[in-house]
Amino acid sequence: MRLHPTSVRLTVPFHDCDPLGVVWHGHYFKYLELARTEILAPRGLDGAELLATGHRLYVVDARCRYAAPLRYRDAVRVDAWVTEIDPRITLRYEIHNETTGERSARASTSLAITDADGRLLLATPPILLDRIQGHVPS
Amino acid sequence: MRLHPTSVRLTVPFHDCDPLGVVWHGHYFKYLELARTEILAPRGLDGAELLATGHRLYVVDARCRYAAPLRYRDAVRVDAWVTEIDPRITLRYEIHNETTGERSARASTSLAITDADGRLLLATPPILLDRIQGHVPS
Amino acid sequence: MRLHPTSVRLTVPFHDCDPLGVVWHGHYFKYLELARTEILAPRGLDGAELLATGHRLYVVDARCRYAAPLRYRDAVRVDAWVTEIDPRITLRYEIHNETTGERSARASTSLAITDADGRLLLATPPILLDRIQGHVPS
Amino acid sequence: MRLHPTSVRLTVPFHDCDPLGVVWHGHYFKYLELARTEILAPRGLDGAELLATGHRLYVVDARCRYAAPLRYRDAVRVDAWVTEIDPRITLRYEIHNETTGERSARASTSLAITDADGRLLLATPPILLDRIQGHVPS
Numbered sequence: 001m002r003l004h005p006t007s008v009r010l011t012v013p014f015h016d017c018d019p020l021g022v023v024w025h026g027h028y029f030k031y032l033e034l035a036r037t038e039i040l041a042p043r044g045l046d047g048a049e050l051l052a053t054g055h056r057l058y059v060v061d062a063r064c065r066y067a068a069p070l071r072y073r074d075a076v077r078v079d080a081w082v083t084e085i086d087p088r089i090t091l092r093y094e095i096h097n098e099t100t101g102e103r104s105a106r107a108s109t110s111l112a113i114t115d116a117d118g119r120l121l122l123a124t125p126p127i128l129l130d131r132i133q134g135h136v137p138s
Numbered sequence: 139m140r141l142h143p144t145s146v147r148l149t150v151p152f153h154d155c156d157p158l159g160v161v162w163h164g165h166y167f168k169y170l171e172l173a174r175t176e177i178l179a180p181r182g183l184d185g186a187e188l189l190a191t192g193h194r195l196y197v198v199d200a201r202c203r204y205a206a207p208l209r210y211r212d213a214v215r216v217d218a219w220v221t222e223i224d225p226r227i228t229l230r231y232e233i234h235n236e237t238t239g240e241r242s243a244r245a246s247t248s249l250a251i252t253d254a255d256g257r258l259l260l261a262t263p264p265i266l267l268d269r270i271q272g273h274v275p276s
Numbered sequence: 277m278r279l280h281p282t283s284v285r286l287t288v289p290f291h292d293c294d295p296l297g298v299v300w301h302g303h304y305f306k307y308l309e310l311a312r313t314e315i316l317a318p319r320g321l322d323g324a325e326l327l328a329t330g331h332r333l334y335v336v337d338a339r340c341r342y343a344a345p346l347r348y349r350d351a352v353r354v355d356a357w358v359t360e361i362d363p364r365i366t367l368r369y370e371i372h373n374e375t376t377g378e379r380s381a382r383a384s385t386s387l388a389i390t391d392a393d394g395r396l397l398l399a400t401p402p403i404l405l406d407r408i409q410g411h412v413p414s
Numbered sequence: 415m416r417l418h419p420t421s422v423r424l425t426v427p428f429h430d431c432d433p434l435g436v437v438w439h440g441h442y443f444k445y446l447e448l449a450r451t452e453i454l455a456p457r458g459l460d461g462a463e464l465l466a467t468g469h470r471l472y473v474v475d476a477r478c479r480y481a482a483p484l485r486y487r488d489a490v491r492v493d494a495w496v497t498e499i500d501p502r503i504t505l506r507y508e509i510h511n512e513t514t515g516e517r518s519a520r521a522s523t524s525l526a527i528t529d530a531d532g533r534l535l536l537a538t539p540p541i542l543l544d545r546i547q548g549h550v551p552s
Contacts, residue, residue: 014313015162015306019155019210025473025523026153026443030291033440037290037349047348059439063477072157072323073313109439152451153444163335163385164305168429171302175428175487185486197301201339210461211451247301291438295431295486302429348433 003082003133008035009098012074022069029062032093032107035080039091043131053127054116057089061110068102075099085132086124088112141220141271146173147236150212160207167200170231170245173218177229180274183266191265192254195227199248206240213237223270224262226250279358279409284311285374288350298345305338308369308383311356315367318412321404329403330392333365337386344378351375361408362400364388417496417547422449423512426488436483443476446507446521449494453505456550459542467541468530471503475524482516489513499546500538502526 010031018024040046040057050057070076075098084090088110095105113121113128124132148169156162178184178195188195208214213236222228226248233243251259251266262270286307294300316322316333326333346352351374360366364386371381389397389404400408424445432438454460454471464471484490489512498504502524509519527535527542538546 013306013310014156015164015309017157018152019157019159020470020472021157022472024153025476026440026447029440029443030289033291034289041349056434058434058436058480058483060480061478062439062480064475066472066474066476069472073317151444151448153447158332158334160334163338164302164309167302167305168427171429172427179487194296196296196298196342196345198342199340200301200342202337204334204336204338207334211455290432291440293433294428295433295435297433300429 001083001085003085004039005079005081006035006038007077007079008038010034010076010078012070012072012076014072017072022071025064025066028064028066028095028105028107031076031078031095032064032080032109035078035093036091036109039080039082043134045128045131053125055121055125055128056114056116056118057111058114059109060088060112061108063109064105064107066105068097068100068104070095070097070104073099076104082132083108084110085129087122089124089132139221139223141223142177143217143219144173144176145215145217146176148172148214148216150208150210150214152210155210160209163202163204166202166204166233166243166245169214169216169233170202170218170247173216173231174229174247177218177220181269181272183227183269191263193259193263193266194252194254194256195249196252197247198226198250199246201247202243202245204243206235206238206242208233208235208242214242220270221246222248223267225260227262227270277359277361279361280315281355281357282311282314283353283355284314286310286352286354288346288348288352290348293348298347301340301342304340304342304371304381304383307352307354307371308340308356308385311354311369312367312385315356315358319407319410321365321407329401331397331401331404332390332392332394333387334390335385336364336388337384339385340381340383342381344373344376344380346371346373346380347375352380358408359384360386361405363398365400365408415497415499417499418453419493419495420449420452421491421493422452424448424490424492426484426486426490428486431486436485439478439480442478442480442509442519442521445490445492445509446478446494446523449492449507450505450523453494453496457545457548459503459545467539469535469539469542470528470530470532471525472528473523474502474526475522477523478519478521480519482511482514482518484509484511484518490518496546497522498524499543501536503538503546
């Protein structure tokens, strides 16, 4: 499954760079989130629209393999797509350094679904399946 | 007024340091918050206890003057105290680099008080005045 | 003096929002930096080009007055301009919430100039004055 | 291999919590780093002492599985130990919420070794092996 492939772009800010002159590894998860939001938010799987369904999404697994550094002012492109929708929503990512032409990282995050009381659901409920499978009305 | 003087200590983490090898200036506001929490939380002016009063505190002014850098693994002491309690709660701070013996920064933050609907109060309500003036039961 | 007025835009990311549902106040200094970089970097006052002059810039004063909150996915515009170039470089900022039409904050940051050994300069050296006053070649 | 087991403790700061009221998942990598520093720094595998060997360490793989949330002011303990020293240095971690008694996360990070020019080494050099295997003099 490779659903809803999406890309976001950013320029590396100074405050994300560490004393080695590269983006500190933990900040990559912020870049992943920018792309994940682009996929989930327009489909009502985020913020107030998600809350209104009585469900919440929590990151239960996050992984990143780093291949090449990102430096201050480098142009970054994050490619993201959905690979699993039931019982968890999993996305994969590639982070590209467009300044150097290198792939900087491969990553994935998995989201578990809970009810409003925080109880884990063992299957993705139909309302969320419909939204994650659906197309964004344009 | 110099109410509730308090100190907190921390060691500079790697992820707060920038390519110049010093703590990025915006991170100082995290260090201030650690000290502010030490003053406000035990007095019921934070988190769920504050919410239960029907009031909220928002930072409306934040200032920091930087005198000497903090570097990775430096020992830091943040001194904080309350200088104003009505209509805003203002705290002042000094950040000391205990590794070098230098004063690293002077700072202040002011908190405005709102009701549960976010409307600004023009005077600190008695329940909050009692708490900010009171002693922490030991 | 109101030199080089510049604007940058961003969308509030989830990871900048706190339990009150608004951008945590310290993150505003990241948004200011995005605008400051847009002014300084194209004029050779940043990164490797600045280092090559034998000078460094350090933030010595940072202030922000908060007027209205920023929330997740709000559209933000940061206006920035230079107000002082000698002996410090000072910028002023306004942060606008374009989703609500409100001004969210007013801010300023001042940068001191040091030589390569970290000694404070009492006047802005001519090479930096030329750059900060000059126009970006297009 | 379970080398140099070490624990660090912290209290969850407000600025690490997101609109769901829990620590944003990416911040866990900061907590891991606090524990990793406690293992590597006293053994000369960090900062200036590492640089003096002509080698650098870069995070090339980071993973975290989240089991239970951390909330504002929760007491946190990070247990860390070394599981691999050649050709990469790998650490494993468990993050415990001591306020609730729950295990909050399991994680790992792997560090690759480069020379001063950033070229990846295919084996851990003897000077680093000695340090990572050695005992800290007390």
